[in-house]
Each structure stands twice: as C-alpha cells, then as structure tokens.
Amino acid sequence: MDGDAWNGMSSEYDDNVEGNFDPVISGYLSEEIKITSNLCKKIIRPDVRSTIIDMGSGTGRVLFALRSILGTSISYFGLDVSQSMIQLSKNKQSDMKDRDISFLNYDATNPAIDELFDDDSIKITMCMYNTVGVIDVTKRQQFFDNMIRLAGKNGLVLISAFNGDNFSFIAPKMYVPMKKMIKQIDDDSFDEGKLAFKNKLGYYSQWFTKNQLLDLLRSNVTPIPIDVSLNKHVHTFGHIFSNRSVL
Numbered sequence: 001m002d003g004d005a006w007n008g009m010s011s012e013y014d015d016n017v018e019g020n021f022d023p024v025i026s027g028y029l030s031e032e033i034k035i036t037s038n039l040c041k042k043i044i045r046p047d048v049r050s051t052i053i054d055m056g057s058g059t060g061r062v063l064f065a066l067r068s069i070l071g072t073s074i075s076y077f078g079l080d081v082s083q084s085m086i087q088l089s090k091n092k093q094s095d096m097k098d099r100d101i102s103f104l105n106y107d108a109t110n111p112a113i114d115e116l117f118d119d120d121s122i123k124i125t126m127c128m129y130n131t132v133g134v135i136d137v138t139k140r141q142q143f144f145d146n147m148i149r150l151a152g153k154n155g156l157v158l159i160s161a162f163n164g165d166n167f168s169f170i171a172p173k174m175y176v177p178m179k180k181m182i183k184q185i186d187d188d189s190f191d192e193g194k195l196a197f198k199n200k201l202g203y204y205s206q207w208f209t210k211n212q213l214l215d216l217l218r219s220n221v222t223p224i225p226i227d228v229s230l231n232k233h234v235h236t237f238g239h240i241f242s243n244r245s246v247l
C-alpha cells in the first residue's frame, strides 16, 4: 500500500487504533509498548547518545508513548511515507510541552536511508503494529535490511507483528474493531492461504508465521509473545521480534 492509501485513512487512525476501547486492540497496544520500552531500557546507556527510529510511525503513537516512559534524553525520529500521517503527528506534538520528536515524510525502504542517521549514537530501529505487513512486497527485504544496517552491532531492531501462526482465530478479532478505518470487510477478506487481510478498496496487510519473520529479520532470537486476555483465556495475538538477544 502506498502513501496515498494511508493518507485516506489517517483521519480515522487514532480513533481506530490508540483510541479503540476494544479489549483486544487496547490489550495488544499496551503489551506492545510495555515489552518494547523494557527492551529499549536494556540497550540505552546514560553515558552514550541513543536514537530511536520508528519506521512507518503513523500518527506518532509509539514515539509519544516511548518518550513519556524513556524520557527526553534520547533522539526520536518517526518516518512515514504518508504526508497526512506525518502532518497529524506534527499537529499532535505542537500541543505538547516537549516538541523534540522529528517526524519526516520519508519512504523507509529507501536504500539511502543511512544518510539521515550519520552519527555515532546507539540506534534502535523499530516497526510496530504489523506495519511490516503493509510494506510493498518488492521492497520488503530492503526495509528489513535498512533496519538491521542502521541498528548495527550495538543497536537493536524491534518488530511487533500479528501472530500469523493463528491467523484464522486472531485476524477477525483485530480487524472487525477497526472496521471504521479499513472501511470494508468482504466475504474473502480473511485470506488464510496467503495469510493476509485484504479488501476490495485496496487495503492489504500481510501476516507472517514466526519462522517467516525470523528469516526476514535474519534472526534466531525467540520472539516475546504479546499475550492478551479474552473471555478469561490468554491468547498470543502477536510477538515482539528482535535481531539479537538483550535479556
């Protein structure tokens, strides 16, 4: 999906994601931020400059949350291919006390991305809420390789992805509550064969099995489950993947 498609969804994004009170969505997001911030704390050192780069940052949800947990001594960057998403992030930040997050309208699959981050800080590159599944398939490996290269050996790559190993159970529980944003759910929207959610308006999100994602990330680190309780049962709705062990 390109930036134009996301421009059309940007005005609904916050209500359907961060502002969604559905227990699955809110449970996923709070676990995602808790695990991500804990992993960041293991990498960040008080004596060394650190940079967090959110690839496909949407309206800034993840960076605003991390800044409030990790503080303002870190440099934060949000990159998004959608101009509207970036504008909404900037609007939100203009109402805040701290205005230190840089939001850039940028295609994070660009192999020249290193030019933006030519410094010696420790870099944590991240991509949350299954954003890896909406990256153009022909540029997907480039996107992962950009994240891995920017992080280097001292940094860290973090990916939050929906659980493709249990697609048929989980996918309806994620997308039905976001129907206002995705606008349409068709009879064949849940494609179990291709592990993808799609609709006839052009929304497409690929899901991955654990092994597929580890291959793309060139990692063998066991991912951390994003567990959400539903009707008194706990289900793994997604995982946080990393490119190296920091436990």
Ligand SMILES: C[S@@+](CC[C@H](N)C(=O)[O-])C[C@H]1O[C@@H](n2cnc3c(N)ncnc32)[C@H](O)[C@@H]1O
Pocket (backbone or CB within 6 Å): 001, 002, 003, 006, 017, 055, 056, 057, 058, 059, 061, 062, 079, 080, 081, 082, 085, 106, 107, 108, 109, 127, 128, 129, 130, 131, 134, 135, 136
């Ligand atoms: C599902 S939203 C997730 C937003 C955010 N990561 C979050 O967790 O709330 C996916 C975002 O990825 C962005 N995106 C898609 N392809 C991109 C690319 N090649 N480079 C940068 N951003 C991209 C879209 O514009 C959209 O804002």
